[in-house]
Amino acid sequence: METWTAKGEATRRRIIEGAALEMRERGVALTTLDDVRLRTGTSKGQLFHYFPDGREQLLLAVAQHEADRVIADQQPHLSKLTSWAAWQAWRDDVVARYRGQGQQCPLSVLITQIGRNTPGAQAVTTQLLSRWQGDIATGIREMQGRRKIGSGLDVEQTAAALLAGIQGGVMVMLTTGSLTHLEAALDVGIAQLRTHTP
Amino acid sequence: METWTAKGEATRRRIIEGAALEMRERGVALTTLDDVRLRTGTSKGQLFHYFPDGREQLLLAVAQHEADRVIADQQPHLSKLTSWAAWQAWRDDVVARYRGQGQQCPLSVLITQIGRNTPGAQAVTTQLLSRWQGDIATGIREMQGRRKIGSGLDVEQTAAALLAGIQGGVMVMLTTGSLTHLEAALDVGIAQLRTHTP
DNA sequence: CTAAAAATGGACCTGCAAGTCCAAAAAGGA
DNA sequence: TCCTTTTTGGACTTGCAGGTCCATTTTTAG
Numbered sequence: 001m002e003t004w005t006a007k008g009e010a011t012r013r014r015i016i017e018g019a020a021l022e023m024r025e026r027g028v029a030l031t032t033l034d035d036v037r038l039r040t041g042t043s044k045g046q047l048f049h050y051f052p053d054g055r056e057q058l059l060l061a062v063a064q065h066e067a068d069r070v071i072a073d074q075q076p077h078l079s080k081l082t083s084w085a086a087w088q089a090w091r092d093d094v095v096a097r098y099r100g101q102g103q104q105c106p107l108s109v110l111i112t113q114i115g116r117n118t119p120g121a122q123a124v125t126t127q128l129l130s131r132w133q134g135d136i137a138t139g140i141r142e143m144q145g146r147r148k149i150g151s152g153l154d155v156e157q158t159a160a161a162l163l164a165g166i167q168g169g170v171m172v173m174l175t176t177g178s179l180t181h182l183e184a185a186l187d188v189g190i191a192q193l194r195t196h197t198p
Numbered sequence: 199m200e201t202w203t204a205k206g207e208a209t210r211r212r213i214i215e216g217a218a219l220e221m222r223e224r225g226v227a228l229t230t231l232d233d234v235r236l237r238t239g240t241s242k243g244q245l246f247h248y249f250p251d252g253r254e255q256l257l258l259a260v261a262q263h264e265a266d267r268v269i270a271d272q273q274p275h276l277s278k279l280t281s282w283a284a285w286q287a288w289r290d291d292v293v294a295r296y297r298g299q300g301q302q303c304p305l306s307v308l309i310t311q312i313g314r315n316t317p318g319a320q321a322v323t324t325q326l327l328s329r330w331q332g333d334i335a336t337g338i339r340e341m342q343g344r345r346k347i348g349s350g351l352d353v354e355q356t357a358a359a360l361l362a363g364i365q366g367g368v369m370v371m372l373t374t375g376s377l378t379h380l381e382a383a384l385d386v387g388i389a390q391l392r393t394h395t396p
Numbered sequence: 397c398t399a400a401a402a403a404t405g406g407a408c409c410t411g412c413a414a415g416t417c418c419a420a421a422a423a424g425g426a
Numbered sequence: 427t428c429c430t431t432t433t434t435g436g437a438c439t440t441g442c443a444g445g446t447c448c449a450t451t452t453t454t455a456g
Contacts, residue, residue, distance in 0.1 A: 003432095004432085004433095005423075005424080005431095005432065005433080007422090007423080007432085007433075008432070008433065011433080011434090027314070027315075029227050032412085032413055032414085033413070033414065033415090034412090034413070034414095042434085042435095043434060043435045043436060044414095044415080044416090044435080044436065044437095045417090045418095045433080045434055045435060045436070046433075046434060046435085047415095048414095048415070048416080049432090049433070049434080054414065054415065055413095055414070055415090108310075111369065111373055112306075112310035112311070112369070113310070116225065116372065116373060117225070122373060122374075125373045125374070126373065126374045129370060129373070129374065157382045157385065157386060158382075158386060160378055160379045160382035160383070161363060161379070161382040161383045161385070161386035161387070163366070163370075163379065164362075164363045164364075164366035164367040164369075164370060164379040164380070164382060164383040165359060165362045165363045165366055165383060166362075166366065167365070167366030167369050167370060168361070168362035168363055168364065168365030168366030168367070168368075168369065168383075169362040169366070170366075171309065171310070171362075171365050171366065171369060172327060172361075172362060172365060174314065175309055175313050175314060175320060175323045175324065175327070176320075176323070176324045176327065180358055181358045181359070181361065181362040182362070184355045184356075184358035184359040184362060185358075185359045185362040185363065185366075187355065187359070188355060188356060188359035188390065189359070192386065192390050195393055201401095201402090202402085202403095203401095203402065203403080203453070203454075205402090205403070205452090205453075206402070206403065209403080209404090230442085230443055230444085231443070231444065231445090232442090232443070232444095240404085240405095241403095241404060241405045241406060242405080242406070242407095242444095242445080242446090243403080243404055243405060243406070243447090243448090244403075244404060244405085245445095246444095246445070246446080247402085247403070247404080248403095252444065252445065253443090253444070253445090
């Protein structure tokens with residue numbers, strides 16, 4: 001890691017955030033360094049000063065940034081899945097979030113467009129999914145602890161299925177524009193949990 | 199639609215199939231027309247003779263081709279989901295198929311890389327998803343008809359959730375290489391169906 | 397057999413986007 | 427203050443991918 005001054009650090013962040021925005025709007029493939037330049041008010045020199053390996057390196061930084069954002073968004077809800085009402089609130093929040101942001105999904109940008117190519121970005125994605133699933137699993141165990149879900153349930157498997165449903169639902173939304181599948185995945189997934197009473 | 203001779207038709211197909219292969223292997227973004235040329239043993243002139251609108255048009259043709267392939271692969275199983283054993287066989291086939299083809303997934307190429315950009319390709323994807331979900335729903339109704347699943351179940355919602363789970367599972371596999379989530383989504387989804395006895 | 401239409405090959409053009417380079421300006425540090 | 431380091435601006439190079447064009451060969455139809 002090189003050594004930046006405060007000003008340099010700010011510029012670097014500005015570039016990453018601007019690039020992330022641009023990529024959410026236009027897609028990774030269609031976003032050029034010049035687009036980023038224009039949006040962030042920076043020069044070619046600056047781009048390659050802060051990201052010497054060029055586009056690749058910027059992409060990785062954007063991936064990390066987006067992954068952090070997703071986790072930060074979800075954490076508040078995921079950390080307190082201690083009642084059925086909380087699960088419902090989480091479900092509503094996820095749906096509302098995707099309804100609000102429409103086709104601009106940081107996660108999909110990360111997974112489907114950046115994450116596949118380089119091992120580095122792939123690691124970022126894998127870590128994100130793993131954390132997310134872990135949080136869901138923790139929520140389920142929380143409910144088991146409170147005797148609201150039976151202990152016979154395979155927690156990791158259920159969490160994995162729920163996560164997969166969400167991912168798929170988002171994917172469908174991104175191509176068809178409809179939230180139906182995301183809602184169905186969440187509702188059926190939670191209903192499934194509720195059938196497992198102790 | 200223009201008028202091709204038999205030879206022309208064959209060349210056109212060769213181009214589409216070669217392009218599909220190339221795109222499955224290297225990804226859409228990294229596949230150039232020259233790659234397609236090389237692989238299919240064709241010339242620039244031929245490419246633009248059969249696809250006057252160039253790359254865009256070829257992409258759409260590839261999308262349609264891949265969608266047809268997916269449906270053709272699934273249809274045999276989907277059309278006879280009349281017993282729990284059949285559902286299990288379908289589940290095993292889906293998993294085996296993805297285990298076999300590894301990272302090369304025609305569907306993901308279609309959805310995540312081609313399908314988002316142009317309205318035409320988007321329509322192809324939407325239609326594919328809709329047919330797939332319809333087939334699953336038919337399978338569920340079949341089971342209801344045979345009194346193996348209760349009639350209280352919301353068929354379309356369940357089918358939508360299952361489809362979302364599969365899509366998400368595939369997506370996770372493509373980024374992490376693991377089949378865990380696909381298996382979990384299928385197993386949990388089918389288990390969910392089995393709890394709805396009449 | 398011959399004329400029209402379709403199929404093919406490949407040279408060429410063009411624009412664009414990534415990346416290089418260096419000089420000027422600003423900030424930091426003794 | 428003066429020297430060093432960082433930050434910035436932007437002209438320039440380079441390669442490549444998409445697309446055009448036209449001459450040539452092959453096929454088809456009457």
